Amino acid sequence: MKSSTKSQAPLLEIKDLNVGFDTPEGEVHAVNNLNFSIKAGDTLAIVGESGAGKTQTVMAALGLLAENGHASGQAIFKGNDLLQMSAAELNRHRGREIAMIFQDPMTSLNPYLRIDKQMIEVVMHHQGLNKNQAREHAVEMLRAVRIPDPERRIRQYPHEFSGGMRQRVIVAMGLLCEPDLLIADEPTTALDVTVQGQISHLMGALRDNSNTAIILISHNLGVVAGLCERVLVMYAGEAVECGSVEQVYYDPRHPYTRGLLESVPRLDRPEEQGLNSIPGNPPNLLTLPAGCKFRDRCPEASDACREKPPMQLDDQRHAWRCILGGDT
Amino acid sequence: MAKHSLRRLLGLIPTLLLLLTVAFFLIRVAPGGPFDAEKALPPEIQANLNAKYHLDESLLQQYFRYLGQVVSLDFGPSYQYKDWTVNELIAQGFPVSLTVGLTAIVLAFFVGTMLGIAAALRQNSTVDYSLMGFAMLGISIPNFVIAPILILLLAVYAGWLPAGGWDWGVPSMVLPIVTLALPAIAYIARITRGSMIEVLHSNFIRTARAKGLSESIVIRRHALRPALLPVISYLGPAIAGMISGSVVIERIFSIPGLGSYFVQGALNRDYTLVMGVVIFYGVLILVLNFLVDLLYAWLNPKIRYDQKR
Numbered sequence: 001m002k003s004s005t006k007s008q009a010p011l012l013e014i015k016d017l018n019v020g021f022d023t024p025e026g027e028v029h030a031v032n033n034l035n036f037s038i039k040a041g042d043t044l045a046i047v048g049e050s051g052a053g054k055t056q057t058v059m060a061a062l063g064l065l066a067e068n069g070h071a072s073g074q075a076i077f078k079g080n081d082l083l084q085m086s087a088a089e090l091n092r093h094r095g096r097e098i099a100m101i102f103q104d105p106m107t108s109l110n111p112y113l114r115i116d117k118q119m120i121e122v123v124m125h126h127q128g129l130n131k132n133q134a135r136e137h138a139v140e141m142l143r144a145v146r147i148p149d150p151e152r153r154i155r156q157y158p159h160e161f162s163g164g165m166r167q168r169v170i171v172a173m174g175l176l177c178e179p180d181l182l183i184a185d186e187p188t189t190a191l192d193v194t195v196q197g198q199i200s201h202l203m204g205a206l207r208d209n210s211n212t213a214i215i216l217i218s219h220n221l222g223v224v225a226g227l228c229e230r231v232l233v234m235y236a237g238e239a240v241e242c243g244s245v246e247q248v249y250y251d252p253r254h255p256y257t258r259g260l261l262e263s264v265p266r267l268d269r270p271e272e273q274g275l276n277s278i279p280g281n282p283p284n285l286l287t288l289p290a291g292c293k294f295r296d297r298c299p300e301a302s303d304a305c306r307e308k309p310p311m312q313l314d315d316q317r318h319a320w321r322c323i324l325g326g327d328t
Numbered sequence: 329m330a331k332h333s334l335r336r337l338l339g340l341i342p343t344l345l346l347l348l349t350v351a352f353f354l355i356r357v358a359p360g361g362p363f364d365a366e367k368a369l370p371p372e373i374q375a376n377l378n379a380k381y382h383l384d385e386s387l388l389q390q391y392f393r394y395l396g397q398v399v400s401l402d403f404g405p406s407y408q409y410k411d412w413t414v415n416e417l418i419a420q421g422f423p424v425s426l427t428v429g430l431t432a433i434v435l436a437f438f439v440g441t442m443l444g445i446a447a448a449l450r451q452n453s454t455v456d457y458s459l460m461g462f463a464m465l466g467i468s469i470p471n472f473v474i475a476p477i478l479i480l481l482l483a484v485y486a487g488w489l490p491a492g493g494w495d496w497g498v499p500s501m502v503l504p505i506v507t508l509a510l511p512a513i514a515y516i517a518r519i520t521r522g523s524m525i526e527v528l529h530s531n532f533i534r535t536a537r538a539k540g541l542s543e544s545i546v547i548r549r550h551a552l553r554p555a556l557l558p559v560i561s562y563l564g565p566a567i568a569g570m571i572s573g574s575v576v577i578e579r580i581f582s583i584p585g586l587g588s589y590f591v592q593g594a595l596n597r598d599y600t601l602v603m604g605v606v607i608f609y610g611v612l613i614l615v616l617n618f619l620v621d622l623l624y625a626w627l628n629p630k631i632r633y634d635q636k637r
């Protein structure tokens with residue numbers, strides 16, 4: 001099934017996306033000229049340090065930016081530009097065709113409503129199920145994300161759940177409508193490794209059974225490798241490298257990607273843990289440098305990097321934004 | 329929860345005792361006595377009266393005698409309204425005051441929250457600014473200024489409503505109720521606007537929007553309850569404010585409510601009447617505050633949960 005979809009038009013295509021926030025200090029350039037696309041049944045990971053613009057990229061597409069935020073460019077979903085839609089038009093896609101699993105499990109559930117109410121409102125609203133069917137469906141989903149005793153737990157309030165349990169509830173809520181596109185923002189950070197595995201497995205099953213496209217935002221390169229085919233590496237609101245998991249993990253072309261891979265703690269080299277995080281900090285998003293945004297931290301920087309480096313593309317759909325890294 | 333409530337109710341007793349004690353001694357510290365008239369009474373009549381009302385006993389004796397009465401729910405005879413007991417006067421005046429106060433608080437709650445939500449949903453628009461400007465006015469202008477203005481406009485010039493009096497008819501109720509409710513409407517509108525704006529920025533509202541729910545469902549199902557919680561906690565003080573406000577309002581509109589009796593009692597050093605009204609209102613405020621707290625806990629699952637444990 002997966003291979004038959006390869007030639008289709010993309011499900012979501014992000015074109016020249018810019019996201020800015022007006023603040024008293026000036027405009028925060030959170031996402032800059034971002035392009036990527038994803039087809040039905042594809043799994044794309046977005047990785048990058050904190051503040052790289054991963055979350056705001058998808059928030060912009062869903063029309064969920066904060067009030068001081070604005071987006072330009074295009075986010076074409078099934079042929080229509082999400083960025084041009086009114087809230088009412090977006091509501092025909094949100095929840096039903098595009099589901100979002102939010103990053104912060106502690107605050108993303110409504111503390112004043114029982115879990116059942118929050119879960120079943122999605123399916124009742126979009127699939128027209130009645131209360132009992134919706135509820136049964138929700139209980140099954142909670143069971144699938146390994147919440148013990150789901151019939152009882154679903155009657156409880158969010159504060160009766162631990163952080164990890166809330167995260168599973170949020171994941172279950174996202175999977176409930178069997179969306180065409182599932183956006184999962186750090187869906188497993190608060191979970192232990194076994195449950196992480198189970199949840200990636202669930203998402204993988206959803207993709208395989210319903211041909212769901214998945215955008216996975218994660219710091220965890222291990223989870224990414226387990227679930228995704230393609231990886232987009234973001235730095236200071238830009239795409240710096242994009243390719244298949246094999247290309248990016250085993251043949252990284254951008255120095256930032258290499259730094260990111262080296263900063264992964266490794267069991268086989270425990271003495272180096274934490275030592276390998278990339279030195280320095282990402283640039284100030286208020287005043288982005290003109291040339292390569294990674295220049296201040298790049299071990300291979302040279303004078304040529306004062307000009308904005310072009311996106312290089314090899315014939316295997318592996319792309320990177322650096323003056324180096326070409327095969328010649 | 330029930331145990332917790334019982335404990336809180338019992339905790340009200342010391343508060344009431346303190347209120348009673350302070351009021352009892354304060355009113356006696358004030359110069360003058362209940363039977364001081366323009367023309368001094370002959371000494372033997374004065375003495376007789378004092379004996380009849382036990383005013384010849386020591387202050388402490390009077391205090392404990394009064395305490396005993398109150399415990400048996402008897403506030404004694406009024407000094408001024410000779411044929412009436414204080415209990416009868418309260419029974420007479422309270423229904424009127426209750427009608428004014430209850431209607432005003434209900435009005436303030438619904439109108440205030442609605443205006444506040446309207447302003448929050450149009451944040452920084454003309455509607456928002458004018459509503460909040462009006463609210464600032466409502467908060468800063470005291471009752472006794474608003475009342476004559478309303479009387480002048482609606483009663484004297486327009487002639488739509490009576491300028492005062494009370495006949496249990498709706499027209500006679502409108503002005504006093506509106507005057508009493510206005511500051512609370514303004515305050516509640518401001519609280520609601522602030523809390524609604526804050527709630528609408530929270531992550532769980534973003535989650536609700538991501539579900540594709542319409543904005544009106546998002547607000548009614550997800551935002552309304554948390555946005556109203558601060559209003560609910562304001563209801564306690566609001567009730568107390570309305571009770572003291574009603575004393576003024578009843579005077580201005582010549583309404584035969586409890587507040588009028590209270591003012592009369594205070595002016596005439598009618599110790600028992602003043603004490604009776606003070607204690608009655610004290611109990612009322614404490615009990616209503618208690619009910620407001622219960623409502624708050626009921627609306628807020630987290631508190632409910634903490635109390636269960």
Ligand SMILES: Nc1ncnc2c1ncn2[C@@H]1O[C@H](COP(=O)(O)OP(=O)(O)OP(=O)(O)O)[C@@H](O)[C@H]1O
Pocket residue numbers: 021022023028030048049050051052053054055056057066067068069103285
């Ligand atoms: N409302 C806002 N006003 C101003 N700046 C904002 C606002 N929201 C986000 N930002 C900024 O936009 C940048 C990108 O944020 P984003 O949430 O996309 O980061 P991220 O890549 O998801 O990071 P993390 O891994 O920590 O979640 C950050 O620097 C953040 O401070």
Ligand code: SF4
Pocket residue numbers: 254255256292293294295296298299300301302304305309321322323324
């Ligand atoms: S363009 Fe230059 S500074 Fe930027 S990543 Fe490549 S080598 Fe480093």
Ligand SMILES: [Mg+2]
Pocket residue numbers: 054055056103185
């Ligand atoms: Mg994020």
